[in-house]
Amino acid sequence: MRLTCLFLLFTSSLVAAQESSSLPTAAEINSVLKDLSEITGFQIHRQLPFAMVTREQVNKYLKDQIRHNVKPNEIRAEEVTLKKFGFVPQDFDLKKNTIELLTEQAAAFYDFHRKKLFISDWAAQNMRQAALVHELGHALADQNFSLEKYLGKGTDDSEDSAAREAVVEGQASWLMLEFAARRLGKTLKDPDTAREFMKEDADSGADDKEFPVFNSAPLYIRRTLMFPYDEGEFFQQAVFLKQGQAGFAELFRHPPSTTAQIIHPERYFAHVGETSPALPKPLPHTKGFVTGSVGELDEEILLEQYLNKQTAERLAPKLKGGAFRVDEWKADRRMTLVYVSEWDDEAAAVDYLDAYQKVLRSKWKQVEILRQDDSHFAGKCEDGFFSVTRMGALVTSKEGYAEAVD
Numbered sequence: 146m147r148l149t150c151l152f153l154l155f156t157s158s159l160v161a162a163q164e165s166s167s168l169p170t171a172a173e174i175n176s177v178l179k180d181l182s183e184i185t186g187f188q189i190h191r192q193l194p195f196a197m198v199t200r201e202q203v204n205k206y207l208k209d210q211i212r213h214n215v216k217p218n219e220i221r222a223e224e225v226t227l228k229k230f231g232f233v234p235q236d237f238d239l240k241k242n243t244i245e246l247l248t249e250q251a252a253a254f255y256d257f258h259r260k261k262l263f264i265s266d267w268a269a270q271n272m273r274q275a276a277l278v279h280e281l282g283h284a285l286a287d288q289n290f291s292l293e294k295y296l297g298k299g300t301d302d303s304e305d306s307a308a309r310e311a312v313v314e315g316q317a318s319w320l321m322l323e324f325a326a327r328r329l330g331k332t333l334k335d336p337d338t339a340r341e342f343m344k345e346d347a348d349s350g351a352d353d354k355e356f357p358v359f360n361s362a363p364l365y366i367r368r369t370l371m372f373p374y375d376e377g378e379f380f381q382q383a384v385f386l387k388q389g390q391a392g393f394a395e396l397f398r399h400p401p402s403t404t405a406q407i408i409h410p411e412r413y414f415a416h417v418g419e420t421s422p423a424l425p426k427p428l429p430h431t432k433g434f435v436t437g438s439v440g441e442l443d444e445e446i447l448l449e450q451y452l453n454k455q456t457a458e459r460l461a462p463k464l465k466g467g468a469f470r471v472d473e474w475k476a477d478r479r480m481t482l483v484y485v486s487e488w489d490d491e492a493a494a495v496d497y498l499d500a501y502q503k504v505l506r507s508k509w510k511q512v513e514i515l516r517q518d519d520s521h522f523a524g525k526c527e528d529g530f531f532s533v534t535r536m537g538a539l540v541t542s543k544e545g546y547a548e549a550v551d
Contacts, residue, residue: 168197168264169277177274177281177324184323185282185316185393187289193281195262203265204248211240222435222471229471229482229545230447231508232365242362246370249358252276255283257292278324282317290397304419304440307372308401315377315407316393319385322346322378339382347375364450372442376407383410404442409462420466422485422539431472434480439467444486451507452500460500463493465538474547479529481545488538498522498535501542505531515549523549 171192178189198206211220224239233239253264253276262280286292296309322342323333333339359367380401384392387410406413419440427433444464448457467486474481488494502522506512509526516523523532531544532551543550 169195174262174277174281177278178285180324180327181278181282181285181320184320184327184390185285186390187285187393189285190288191260193262193284194260195264197266198263199266200248203251203254203263204244206263207244207247211244225480226435226437226469226471227365229480230443230469230484231451231504232446233363237363242358242366245358246362246366249356250370253280255280255287257283257287260284260287275321275325278321279317282320283313286313286316286393286397289394295397295400302402302438304403304438305400307369307404307440307442308407311373311377311380311404311407312396312400313377314373315379315381316396318346318374318378319381333382333385343378343382346378365446368446369442372404372407376404380407380410380413384413387414404440405462405464408441419464420487422466422468422487424468424470424483424485425541425543427470427472430476431474431481434471434473436468436470439469439484439486440464443467447504448500451504456500460493460496463489463497465489477547479545479547481529481543484542484544486540488540491538494535494538494540497540498533501533501540505533505544523551525549 174193174195178193181187182189220240224233224237227233227239228235228237251265253262255262262284264276264280283292292313296306296313298305298309319333326332326338326342331338333342359370362370381392381396384396388395401407401413403412403419405419406417419438421438424436441461441464444467445457445461448460465487467484469482469484472481472483473479486497488497498520502514505526509528512524512526514522514524520535521533523530525531528545530546530549531542532549533540533542534551535541
């Protein structure tokens with residue numbers, strides 16, 4: 146599960162402010178590119194064209210990108226999936242919200258189709274260099290490893306897409322800090338410097354007045370938008386400490402494949418992937434509407450949203466892998482959800498079975514449990530009938546049915 150069809154439209158630096166700034170000079174851009182080349186080892190192959198854009202132009206650009214590159218059924222599939230899991234309200238408009246959110250957030254963006262840098266005319270002067278370093282980090286990476294191909298290879302797998310996006314955005318975010326540190330004669334190789342700069346970056350969140358769209362968005366939207374930048378930055382730091390300069394290119398040649406590898410870099414180094422549990426076959430008179438994977442980030446957000454952060458941090462890392470399918474019933478177009486998760490061991494699965502019942506009770510206003518024992522519970526809610534079963538380390542949930550389901 147991941148907003149791949151919308152969030153990968155362009156690579157942007159998510160900083161915004163209110164006063165206008167002037168367009169950087171070619172000399173300034175070339176100077177920054179040279180410094181980034183020295184840090185990463187990436188070669189500068191060509192000059193980078195750039196231009197200033199207004200907020201209205203960014204909004205139009207996003208709408209054009211969606212119209213030309215994203216099929217309506219892809220947006221609908223993601224929106225339905227988010228609603229079935231309970232990540233967004235039933236009346237949530239994914240396309241509209243995402244356009245508004247990215248328009249609000251983007252201070253600059255690099256268009257990897259046109260190989261051109263765009264800087265917003267509302268980015269504050271003191272934020273301009275940070276945004277410039279971030280986007281030039283993308284441009285330099287693109288000149289050595291095509292970002293369009295790199296990100297495109299993961300679009301069929303939401304976990305793979307999220308991990309690749311975390312590489313792209315995490316590197317650019319990390320370069321902003323290393324660039325600033327080197328201006329002071331420091332480097333993130335030094336643990337004290339790394340703690341200072343990364344803590345300051347983590348604490349630099351915006352208030353509600355500065356980012357009203359972001360701060361009013363559902364938790365899942367906010368977390369998945371910021372994950373590539375925040376967790377990707379820490380992941381890049383871990384790679385840099387272990388592999389040095391060679392790690393920049395290594396992540397493009399051998400990318401991580403799961404959000405768990407980004408959250409726990411040691412799993413990336415040890416090549417620990419995720420499992421893909423088998424889903425039950427679709428019932429007669431239904432057709433598969435959308436299938437996908439569920440990773441640690443998804444589970445962490447789900448448990449935090451409906452239980453609490455402590456449970457999320459304790460239980461989500463024990464997920465070995467998850468798969469889901471939304472089926473559409475031919476008669477009445479009802480959407481039903483089947484979700485299978487595999488856990489580290491039986492004890493973790495037992496823990497999750499209990500937690501997921503609490504998720505359902507919190508997700509719906511009226512929940513009635515009709516049958517329950519140590520490894521199974523079933524009932525009904527506003528969405529229809531549901532059944533959740535544990536077999537060993539596997540937990541299977543079936544939700545939204547018109548009649549009782551086993």
